[in-house]
Amino acid sequence: MEWKTPPIGVGSRLAFVAHFLGRRLAYTYELVELVPGERLVMRTAEGPFPMETTSTWATAGESSTRMTLRNRGEPSGFGKLAAPFMAAAMRRANRKDLARLKAILERRAADT
Numbered sequence: 001m002e003w004k005t006p007p008i009g010v011g012s013r014l015a016f017v018a019h020f021l022g023r024r025l026a027y028t029y030e031l032v033e034l035v036p037g038e039r040l041v042m043r044t045a046e047g048p049f050p051m052e053t054t055s056t057w058a059t060a061g062e063s064s065t066r067m068t069l070r071n072r073g074e075p076s077g078f079g080k081l082a083a084p085f086m087a088a089a090m091r092r093a094n095r096k097d098l099a100r101l102k103a104i105l106e107r108r109a110a111d112t
Contacts, residue, residue, distance in 0.1 A: 001014055001015070001017075002014065002015045003015075008034065009031065009034060010031055010033065010034055011030065011031065012031045013031075013045060014028070014029050018093075020093060021089055025047065027047035027048075028044070028045045029044060030045040038056065039054070039055070039056050039057075040054070040056075041053070041054045044073075049074070050073055050074060051071055051072065051073035053069070053072075054068075054069070054072075055068070055069050067098070071094070
């Protein structure tokens with residue numbers, strides 16, 4: 001991930017590279033909504049297909065936070081035909097990425 005504009009606020013842009021189904025996908029996202037500590041919405045400004053990603057955070061007990069992640073998009077061409085397969089693959093990739101993020105955050109918390 002690389003900031004393309006000054007971070008972080010509505011209108012900020014960031015470059016992002018993902019590896020999905022064996023392909024390298026490069027995107028530029030634009031932040032379209034930001035409520036610190038609660039909600040972040042980004043939309044594809046450049047990339048292989050239009051997508052919106054929404055992340056939300058909520059207190060889940062005394063020392064926990066629940067994060068939800070939602071990706072929405074309208075595939076076209078081959079992507080439209082493969083949409084059911086792609087949706088399942090995206091869920092698996094998201095679960096893997098979030099598990100990795102959780103491990104990193106827990107490791108940092110344990111170090112402090």
